[in-house]
Amino acid sequence: MKTRIDLQRMKEENKKITMLTAYDYPAAKLAEETEIDMLLVGDSLGMVVLGYDSTVNVTVSDMIHHAKAVRRGATNTFMVVDMPFMSYHISLEESLTNARTIFQETDAQAVKIEGASTELLTLTRRLTEAGIPVVAHLGLTPQTVNVLGGYKVQGKDKKTADKLIQDAKQLESSGAIALVLECVPKELAKTVTDALSIPTIGIGAGISCDGQVLVYHDILKYGVDRLPKFVKAHADLNVTIKQAIESYREEVVSQTFPTEKHSFTN
Ligand code: KIV
Numbered sequence: 272m273k274t275r276i277d278l279q280r281m282k283e284e285n286k287k288i289t290m291l292t293a294y295d296y297p298a299a300k301l302a303e304e305t306e307i308d309m310l311l312v313g314d315s316l317g318m319v320v321l322g323y324d325s326t327v328n329v330t331v332s333d334m335i336h337h338a339k340a341v342r343r344g345a346t347n348t349f350m351v352v353d354m355p356f357m358s359y360h361i362s363l364e365e366s367l368t369n370a371r372t373i374f375q376e377t378d379a380q381a382v383k384i385e386g387a388s389t390e391l392l393t394l395t396r397r398l399t400e401a402g403i404p405v406v407a408h409l410g411l412t413p414q415t416v417n418v419l420g421g422y423k424v425q426g427k428d429k430k431t432a433d434k435l436i437q438d439a440k441q442l443e444s445s446g447a448i449a450l451v452l453e454c455v456p457k458e459l460a461k462t463v464t465d466a467l468s469i470p471t472i473g474i475g476a477g478i479s480c481d482g483q484v485l486v487y488h489d490i491l492k493y494g495v496d497r498l499p500k501f502v503k504a505h506a507d508l509n510v511t512i513k514q515a516i517e518s519y520r521e522e523v524v525s526q527t528f529p530t531e532k533h534s535f536t537n
Pocket residue numbers: 292311312313314315316353451453474484486
């Protein structure tokens with residue numbers, strides 16, 4: 272298993288870090304059989320696996336349920352687990368307790384939080400001191416979609432770009448081990464990447480990030496209809512799976528399945 276030091280070294284040696292989301296045992300198992308560096312149990316599971324409209328419905332127990340399955344499938348891959356909506360905003364105590372529960376119960380290597388408020392910088396420092404590595408997440412932060420007013424590119428003007436750069440530096444000095452940058456202009460992502468010593472992992476953030484992350488169901492076109500601009504699909508499982516289901520259904524209806532080969536005799 273890679274460690275945060277390995278990931279750090281990859282940045283220094285200009286080797287791209289590969290990260291993919293996973294939400295269950297088979298996905299984790301298959302991903303681990305490739306050389307993927309990191310798995311993210313993202314709260315995107317609310318949308319791609321549970322069918323919610325956004326990530327705000329996801330709970331701590333949803334995250335734990337899925338992350339445990341991912342851990343069983345990938346025992347040897349660096350696993351980051353998202354802290355879900357409002358599980359790290361009520362009080363420092365409650366945030367620390369939720370992080371501990373997630374980290375301990377899932378055997379994760381790190382937790383991920385969205386944003387860089389003063390409270391979250393403190394939380395990052397406290398978790399780091401306690402031994403729970405924190406991955407930060409800036410740019411488009413889907414848990415605040417209702418405040419942002421939609422899934423839009425962030426940091427397009429100088430003011431918000433400067434704020435993002437400042438936030439990134441503060442997260443790094445608070446102990447964050449990596450930074451996910453979602454939906455920001457590629458120039459801004461490059462500036463942030465050059466300004467930080469910790470790795471940046473981009474999603475819709477251009478080529479200059481130290482690594483890339485995408486959603487499992489998106490790269491496979493698996494149960495998702497519309498793909499965001501920043502996704503490149505590497506398969507079309509929608510077609511493959513529908514063909515297989517239809518073929519099975521037809522054989523049952525036409526009584527060409529089961530055959531002798533699939534039947535027991537006494
Ligand atoms: O939940 C998720 O999948 C994420 C990635 C998009 C970074 O947070």
